[in-house]
Amino acid sequence: MAPRAIVRHHACMIESTMQDFPLTINHLFQHGRRVHGDAEVITFHGPDQPLQRATFAEVGDRADQLAAALAKLGVQPGDRVGTFMWNNQRHMEAYLAVPSMGAVLHTLNIRLFPEQLSYVVNHAEDKVIIIDASLAPLLANVFDQLTTVEHVIVCQGPEHIDVEGLGDTVDYETLLAVEEPGFTYPEIDERSAMAMCYTSGTTGNPKGVAYSHRSSYLHAMAAMSAQTLQFNQHERTLVIVPMFHANAWGMPYAAWGVGADLIMPQQHLQGVSLAGLIEQTKPTISGAVPTVLNDLLQNAPEADLSSLRYVVCGGSAVPRALIEGYRSNFGVDVLQAWGMTETSPLAAVGWPQRGVAYEDDIDVRVKTGRVIPGVEIRICDDDGNVLPWDGEAQGEIEIRGPWITASYYNDPAPEKFHDGWLRTGDVASMEPNGFIQISDRAKDVIKSGGEWISSVDLENTLMGHPSVVEAAVVGVPDDRWDERPMACVVAAEGTSPTPEELSEYLADRVAKWWVPERWTFIDEVPKTSVGKFSKKDLRAAYANEELDVIELG
């Protein structure tokens, strides 16, 4: 070895030589329109209407025109542009144009209660709202409470709808007609906000998550992964999950980036409509919450869904009966995935691991999913101690990663975070191989005599009974056990299941001490604005003695 004349001691890292190239939605936008210009966005206007088709090249040009029109209306980088829309081509145009011009796409949940809707528009300070004409009455309800909105752009469908109560509106197509493709998009810091979505907690005001270009780009790449949703140029994506829910689980951007067709069902989300749309357009991938998939299974059990490679399902626990029903009725696999608005949302995906035979894989598919590359997950007990991944220990899921939120928009909510990890509010065990098994929402956990009972397990088991359409289980006060589960059951049409019969059914399938003593039969389970069971409302109804409760001895 030669004398070490040049030896240095490096106390710090050295720089790479790589480009400092920002991760932006505009990159995916330009890539898709150019490289996959012949892929299509297809919008369904109902069974009696022709499909509306446009190529990615055409949609890209129209997004340029939209950006130019918004700029003319005064939209600057950083301004919030709300959308109050179904899943359709114009919503996709807004998905592309608004972030690429440096503005922030605020997807408004059309199912928010009026006071929540006005709150989120004002809190986000939306400057412009783009609205589907059919949804105008919902916004008109609260329009006089909106303090920042300067322009409302109305989208008309095949049949013109007169819009009232939204002030001086402008027509979407009229705006675009005077603009040319070829907008000059600005350079953008990847950490700046590109979209906002408010979660609707069951208490307090909704909280806003502001996605960055970086987080949404990375999330789109994660969704393209062969390990997760497998987006690629050969797919046709039926986007059932609303585009106002966490960027429709990232499907629009992932599909656009790889040139997978996008099929948009607008408001036609009933099972029979969807079945017809699937038969007509032959999607290969779709995604929806369990209630929508269940509606299709119940009302169109003979449909031909054979074009589908899989349907990703999440938003709440996916019942085994649904997974089995899709396989036996349709020959279609349901893929459970887990995430939330705060996680962009993809955090876990339930592909069966290697070594699991197809005939045996339902036991895996009913699990919540397996943590995907890019995010880190841990479970913690009430004191914040990290618990082992042993398939036994139950704790709150905490999560971190480049597409996980660190706070809420102008609402830091420190109680939702723990040492830089997001507290998800979901209680779960972790298997050694990274599969999550959520047993409950932290606030819905039932503690009976010091032991936990999973309301989710009881609900899913009950919903496997042929006479049960929906079942919600909540904890109610109990003199002896502090808390006991109460089952709230919606019976299938033409059936009258008894508490005794359902108790026996449960006793064969869960620990005997989990079986509820209290039973109530209701017409429907109350839902939150995002369609989840509102257990808060059920607990309140019980406390107020509004329910007709049968108590078994």
Next chain:
Amino acid sequence: MAPRAIVRHHACMIESTMQDFPLTINHLFQHGRRVHGDAEVITFHGPDQPLQRATFAEVGDRADQLAAALAKLGVQPGDRVGTFMWNNQRHMEAYLAVPSMGAVLHTLNIRLFPEQLSYVVNHAEDKVIIIDASLAPLLANVFDQLTTVEHVIVCQGPEHIDVEGLGDTVDYETLLAVEEPGFTYPEIDERSAMAMCYTSGTTGNPKGVAYSHRSSYLHAMAAMSAQTLQFNQHERTLVIVPMFHANAWGMPYAAWGVGADLIMPQQHLQGVSLAGLIEQTKPTISGAVPTVLNDLLQNAPEADLSSLRYVVCGGSAVPRALIEGYRSNFGVDVLQAWGMTETSPLAAVGWPQRGVAYEDDIDVRVKTGRVIPGVEIRICDDDGNVLPWDGEAQGEIEIRGPWITASYYNDPAPEKFHDGWLRTGDVASMEPNGFIQISDRAKDVIKSGGEWISSVDLENTLMGHPSVVEAAVVGVPDDRWDERPMACVVAAEGTSPTPEELSEYLADRVAKWWVPERWTFIDEVPKTSVGKFSKKDLRAAYANEELDVIELG
């Protein structure tokens, strides 16, 4: 609309609420070892030796031990650790440990000429080198010229090899034996260097590319994409491409991150050895340069490669005969991909686009590939003007993106860059759908009477002739046309093709005016240190009248 008391004008972007979570190799390392702890790294020590198997959990523990050992030797964040190794488990351990501890993995090309080897070790200032004992003589050749190396760690295989000429070496296993798993890895800035790889230009000194954690993480995600290499937990990856070439095309990190098995062939890269290894271990994905694949096709045409879903091939143009041969002999699809050390390397992948029938897809597979999401490509003429994607215009490929280099390590080389884009030195046309068709290296382009002739096309066509094993075509001075192609042909064993016969063969397949007048038959095409045709040497041999040239009338 209410009075706009709160309207503000935002002159700049707003911050997102997302976590500022760094993109690091350590994240992928920890994810793979934990979530996919039962995946395997399998090392081949030769047909008469048992396979060496270790789970990701075990390899992860050993990587911890390696990090601890390196730290004890004085390796600090930012220090360079060289590897002079075949593809094997210990090389994978270094891939994981060195970047995760904040040091920089410098993969030394074992085929560099001695003066290049000493140059790159000194230029990178490697502090430690980990070396396979079988490669010790190559490093010993230049060891007295190395100015910064403080420690050499020797890896012994099943049969001990005495190592000489490397000073006081330490044994890899001896170092690890005294360490425990559970190293505490530091927090790392995603933009810091995690690995270095030197390119060997045909002129001047090698130039170093320093990959960042961010770039390698993003590249691994890109390789997991269903649109590109499709890494997922069900694959078994035979890594033929050396781990000292651009991180083995990113396959080790992508495979590790999703839990795909890694099969490492060490020095056993001859076609017959590889065929046996494939039959034994049943990989589903592999990657290699054309010469290696061709060697396998020629020497083991009856092998059973049916476990392979595809073989990715790049590094130089992939001849049609090779793609056709793999399909007809083995039923295996060859996937052409394009990139270079400077591009991490994945930039284009040649999956046939939608609508191309399997029977017709060879015409697509012979193309260079289609630009992938994440990178941007353009072609420019000699004056730097951007040319259209019309399938006709030919220009130098320029490329940019988050895993493309912006400079060289301590060697900025401004002539290699143009307005922030890397000039690749490859001349190509672009099809409207983003498919690249490389016609030549810029320096190898033949300009005949003002028109371009593609040496690559001529070579690939010639190599389709049954009597031609290798063919290189270079431009040589010509009185009338300024420059004309000269064909340098290696005849297949037992054959004696004539220039007239090969000219006729070419004339049926390329433009008549492309057909070379000058022919020479050589024993082998001279190669660069990375195994590519060294056309500089051929041109020099011609200029020095060292070749026996036949000139057709």
